[in-house]
Amino acid sequence: MSGAAKPGEFELISRFFAPLCRAEAGAFGLTDDGAVLSHEPGKNTVVTMDCLVAGVHFPESEPPEQIAWRLLAVNLSDLAAMGATPQAYTLALALPHNWDAAWMAAFADGLKQAQDEFSITLIGGDTVATPGPLTLSLTALGRIDAGQELRRNEAKAGDVIYVSGTIGDAALGLKVLKGELDGLDSEHEAFLLDRYHRPRPRVNLGLRLGGIANAAIDISDGLAADLAHLAEASAVACVLEADQVPLSAAAREAIAEDSLNLTLALSGGDDYELLFSAPPSLGAAIKALSEELALPLTPVGKIANDTNAGQVMVRDANGREILLAESGYRHF
Amino acid sequence: MSGAAKPGEFELISRFFAPLCRAEAGAFGLTDDGAVLSHEPGKNTVVTMDCLVAGVHFPESEPPEQIAWRLLAVNLSDLAAMGATPQAYTLALALPHNWDAAWMAAFADGLKQAQDEFSITLIGGDTVATPGPLTLSLTALGRIDAGQELRRNEAKAGDVIYVSGTIGDAALGLKVLKGELDGLDSEHEAFLLDRYHRPRPRVNLGLRLGGIANAAIDISDGLAADLAHLAEASAVACVLEADQVPLSAAAREAIAEDSLNLTLALSGGDDYELLFSAPPSLGAAIKALSEELALPLTPVGKIANDTNAGQVMVRDANGREILLAESGYRHF
Known part of the structure; x- marks a missing residue:
């Protein structure tokens, strides 16, 4: 201006x-x-x-x-x-x-x-x-x-948790933009910046999740925080398997440079991917949908069968809990 | 805060x-x-x-x-x-x-x-x-x-222009609030302040104007400016008779103190009354509606029969044109 x-x-x-x-x-x-x-x-x-x-x-x-x-x-x-x-x-x-x-x-x-x-x-x-x-x-x-809207509050014990696309790119892109993440391959850097600057809302995916997803939310505050919102609304607990979270090649490079970037990827916001839960029986249908839309839909955890409603446990490949310092974007 | x-x-x-x-x-x-x-x-x-x-x-x-x-x-x-x-x-x-x-x-x-x-x-x-x-x-x-919305763009030559309620109270109330208008009767002062602070949108009137009004707009930018918006949208010219504009007792006191307050009343915003045009044949129906709603609906001018589309002429009781210095709220 x-x-x-x-x-x-x-x-x-x-x-x-x-x-x-x-x-x-x-x-x-x-x-x-x-x-x-x-x-x-x-x-x-x-x-x-x-x-x-x-x-x-x-x-x-x-x-x-x-x-x-x-x-x-x-x-x-x-x-x-x-x-x-x-x-x-x-x-x-x-x-x-x-x-x-x-x-x-x-x-x-x-x-x-x-x-x-x-x-x-x-x-x-x-x-x-x-x-x-x-x-x-x-x-x-x-x-x-009428009556077909996807809600946050219908996740069921035993549901598999899925995310679309790759996670953490926007938060890493913002870090690049701020000059706090350098030394990446230049194509990777451009990819992360584009993911921050030009989010692609998953409109076509949302239109196809009716009859598949029990609950859905978009990832705006961060994967961990938005999963917590879904868990709270549904009064269920969740387990998120950090090693299953889909990462872009660019995000993998950033994490290889500094493992704290994994925490950022799991907790940072602005990805605008969809997070949804679906019964395990629909795995094949979701795989077919992923291929049809040419959009990764990756299982990243489960709705647990316990009573800690609203709780999200993030685990590493060895089953050890990862404590996230930042739990998503705070508006105030 | x-x-x-x-x-x-x-x-x-x-x-x-x-x-x-x-x-x-x-x-x-x-x-x-x-x-x-x-x-x-x-x-x-x-x-x-x-x-x-x-x-x-x-x-x-x-x-x-x-x-x-x-x-x-x-x-x-x-x-x-x-x-x-x-x-x-x-x-x-x-x-x-x-x-x-x-x-x-x-x-x-x-x-x-x-x-x-x-x-x-x-x-x-x-x-x-x-x-x-x-x-x-x-x-x-x-x-x-469906299809019953009141528009700005259907005013017809020969229509009578009406306003609801009284005009200028909110602009005079703001002047009181700013300390630029004092010495009024204390009840009048309170009335003007209330008209500024607590606008009463004419929802019930709007619901009844279907089949009566050819065109309608709410008075937010000021009577003269909003009449000009209606005239432009309808591609007609209008005459506004200043002496017919309904004024509250409080506004009349303010104008008696300083005649420039009439200009302010005609051009100031925030009244949130309705301005509408209707065929002359509906005068009796409008009078009946006014009584039913216990809300003044006052004829204040006419849609002219000429080609100066968008023009609003404001006249005094002697038919002389009044030039308004301020032509309503400007957003920039």
């Missing part, structure tokens, strides 16, 4: 945001008091909301395309965790005084890239000035067959 | 916000990745979003109950302007570090008061920390019969 001349609110909306709502007639080109969405019979609406603050949730200097992508992605990840099909979103932008048209054009372009990738459309929102940091709030709406 | 001990995010949600979602089972007690809303056949969903920043949209020192009420009210006013029935809302709170439990309890109480008054329920949201000012984003969802 710089201090260059900039448009007023109405021009801002018509120039940068109205083009993002064209796919939804009920957005009225962002010219009315609200948007109107119609519904298909038998479908419910899933509603999620996330707020990101510059300097807290992303570096102040992050390119606007990446900020926009992240903002949509974190909400789409919540829709994915519920098994919903993305439909529409509203966006509130609290803008510091130093934004300019180039910044806004790049931000809108990042929104457009994510909209196109995940088939979701802007339908409304608000733009205001703030003396504080850039603050972005997004409400995402999705469609789901 | 003070630096006293305060709960973490999960306790914050369970203690202050979960009690606000009990009316909607699909909010899952704010314990899942999102909420799920079902739909009645033939109903569409109206979606609105507004963002308020401390020090920009309300004074930093405003009591938390009033901040909460205002936040819900400004969104409910948008639903009212579309003719929708309030249903549910999500809330993103970006909190400075100096909040405490007493502040949050009062804020939640303000939300509860507005929820009870307007029959709307919290279903989700996000709470984050910010190094900047308190920043609040709210997305409100309402129900409306």
Whole structure:
């Protein structure tokens, strides 16, 4: 952002945001008091909301395309965790005084890239000035067959715990970005940075987990912390086998350099993979789904058969408990 | 807010916000990745979003109950302007570090008061920390019969322009609050402050304007500015008769003291009354509705029959044009 001349609110909306709502007639080109969405019979609406603050949730200097992508992605990840099909979103932008048209054009372009990738459309929102940091709030709406939402609270004793993709890349990418992790192979470094900057919410996976997963959550706070959320909601205990957690080649290199990076991978946030539990009998179906989606779905532990509801035990390859110093992102 | 001990995010949600979602089972007690809303056949969903920043949209020192009420009210006013029935809302709170439990309890109480008054329920949201000012984003969802939403863009030449309630009280109340308007009768002063602090969105009126109003908008930026928005959207010109604009006894006292307060009343924001246009033939029906709702609905002008689309001419009792220095709230 710089201090260059900039448009007023109405021009801002018509120039940068109205083009993002064209796919939804009920957005009225962002010219009315609200948007109107119609519904298909038998479908419910899933509603999620996330707020990101510059300097807290992303570096102040992050390119606007990446900020926009992240903002949509974190909400789409919540829709994915519920098994919903993305439909529409509203966006509130609290803008510091130093934004300019180039910044806004790049931000809108990042929104457009994510909209196109995940088939979701802007339908409304608000733009205001703030003396504080850039603050972005997004409400995402999705469609789901009535009664088919994936919940966190239905994990059953004996379920196998799965994760999608690879774990810890985003937290390691942030460490690279901060200059705290160097000496990696340059392709690995680029891979980790991309995993931090451009999370890929597992929307297609979420849509296929109905009838398979007993419980699901997305990994935003960190694998250990989000598994604890699922365990608490389901009133079950879990065992996480650290040596089974799927790691990228880049993460393996970082861990080979410093074994503390394994702890970071298990507890760091921002992966936006899905974590779910399913009955052991569905192992073959999950393997087939993994192949069909070309997305690793890896068993990493079990829902235990005991009474320590909400407890997560992380074990190493020798069955010894690993105590994680950081147990995920703390919001305060 | 003070630096006293305060709960973490999960306790914050369970203690202050979960009690606000009990009316909607699909909010899952704010314990899942999102909420799920079902739909009645033939109903569409109206979606609105507004963002308020401390020090920009309300004074930093405003009591938390009033901040909460205002936040819900400004969104409910948008639903009212579309003719929708309030249903549910999500809330993103970006909190400075100096909040405490007493502040949050009062804020939640303000939300509860507005929820009870307007029959709307919290279903989700996000709470984050910010190094900047308190920043609040709210997305409100309402129900409306398919195709029955009130729009801004259907005002017709010859329509009579109406406003609900009285105009300018909130802007004059803010002037009282700032210490720039004194010497008023103490009851009048209290009335104006209350009109600023506790806007009453005209939800019940909005629900009754279907089949009556050709176009509607809520008065948030100011009467003159919002009339201009309606005129632009409808591609019509308007005449506003300043001497017909309904004023409270308190506003009349302020204007008698200083005639510039009339300009402020016509151009100041935050009244959250409804402005609508309707065919002259519906005058009797509108009068009956006004009596039924015990809410003044006053004709204040006309949609003109000329080609200066978007133009608003404000006239005094002698037909002379009044030029308004301030044309409503500017967001940047």
